[in-house]
Amino acid sequence: MKKLDGQIVIITGGAQGIGEGICRVFCNEGATVFLWDVLEDGQKTANNISSNGGNIFFQKVDVTSQYFVDSAVENIIKNHGKIDVLINNAGIIRDRSILKMTREEWDMVQSVNVDSLFITTKAVLPHMKAANYGRIISASSINAFQGAFGQTNYSASKAAIVGFTHSLCREVGKYNITVNAVAPGFIKSEMTDSMPEEIIKAGIAQIPVGRIGTPDDMAHAYLFLASKEAGFVSGHTLHANGGAMPI
């Protein structure tokens, strides 16, 4: 018996990076995964995972649009009758020191990183409530807790996710729904791949386990919180940073 056998899971921002890793690990654990992304590459990622036996479907969904999110959820419910797990992983950065940051750069980050949680939760929650079961897990960040130069918009958005998690867990616990967050540290991704070698080395020097994190590391943190066995863990932020910021 695999950990997510028979489970219907939505993973936002699954086309690449950490989201792709979560899709891969969740499929290996028997889940039926709906990969949501704005990138057409989501289809390639889904094809790749399904060619290795994964049960995964790409839906082109912009998580800032209630219309697209509602339509995708309706489609899942029509065909599968339930949604067990929602992973709010989609996120963006628009880094700039605050004196140079535009209002648009501020708003875009809040829209994708925070407003999307309101939108996806509104769409999915009635179905979880009806089923008396659910797992909602969202991507925070180490930078919500330690800050980072040029990331006032991003750090504020990732801290908002922690507050959202604390409040929502109080509202929905009675329906057997848990709400948690994962706060990744320094993780190998498209973004970190483009950083200069010496910045990467300096970053790794701050990590007690002595290496950069991987999407697979993050996927297993999400997997624990998504499992049936984690039913007594709610309102928690799981810090997955190799010890870079003990908390």
Ligand SMILES: NC(=O)c1ccc[n+]([C@@H]2O[C@H](COP(=O)([O-])OP(=O)(O)OC[C@H]3O[C@@H](n4cnc5c(N)ncnc54)[C@H](O)[C@@H]3O)[C@@H](O)[C@H]2O)c1
């Ligand atoms: N990589 C890291 O070091 C790190 C550290 C801390 C937190 N995080 C968080 O983890 C999550 C994943 O990070 P990543 O490094 O894999 O990022 P990434 O940029 O590689 O992937 C993010 C995905 O989200 C998608 N996306 C963006 N806007 C969207 C929208 N409106 N609707 C649907 N999909 C959208 C992108 O197309 C992309 O596929 C993000 O929320 C990020 O903030 C990452």
